[in-house]
């Protein structure tokens with residue numbers, strides 16, 4: 001027990017000493033949630049051809065202390081591997097948008113706005129999909145968007161989403177068009193441990209030398 005606590009506080013100290021951006025390159029790449037619209041119906045599926053076919057995807061806790069708004073991920077297991085992406089060209093009716101709504105999720109699953117993974121500095125980390133009282137529906141801008149999904153406890157998580165055509169102004173569902181649903185799954189797994197801690201120490205040392 002004592003040993004475990006010592007390890008945890010060491011990781012926390014290392015994180016606090018160097019506020020950082022969340023890590024995302026550890027998980028084997030992006031897994032896209034592909035969205036289509038054929039003029040009458042929305043379609044959605046988890047890309048069957050992307051790496052790491054099997055769900056659940058891993059959420060990990062690096063014990064970090066993150067910069068600015070990214071601090072919502074402090075001390076949590078997280079993943080930004082899933083990304084909403086248009087599968088081909090989408091033409092929407094005038095005044096319409098596409099919205100994504102969380103229908104149900106495992107207790108404790110949180111979601112925050114991200115974006116393109118390579119543009120971490122532009123992520124707002126604003127709560128979404130019902131997290132912290134936010135709207136369960138979110139208007140998708142049509143570009144690749146990797147939200148941050150997070151949880152405080154180890155275990156399995158899933159969430160069901162409905163993708164539908166919405167009024168671009170009011171966000172209301174346009175029922176003339178058929179919607180579709182998709183279920184995403186994650187597993188919060190123990191921290192990578194010693195290797196990650198050594199890696200972090202190395203990074204700090206490198207920065208100080210500059």
Ligand SMILES: [Cu+2]
Nearest residue numbers: 030083144146
């Ligand atoms: Cu992507």
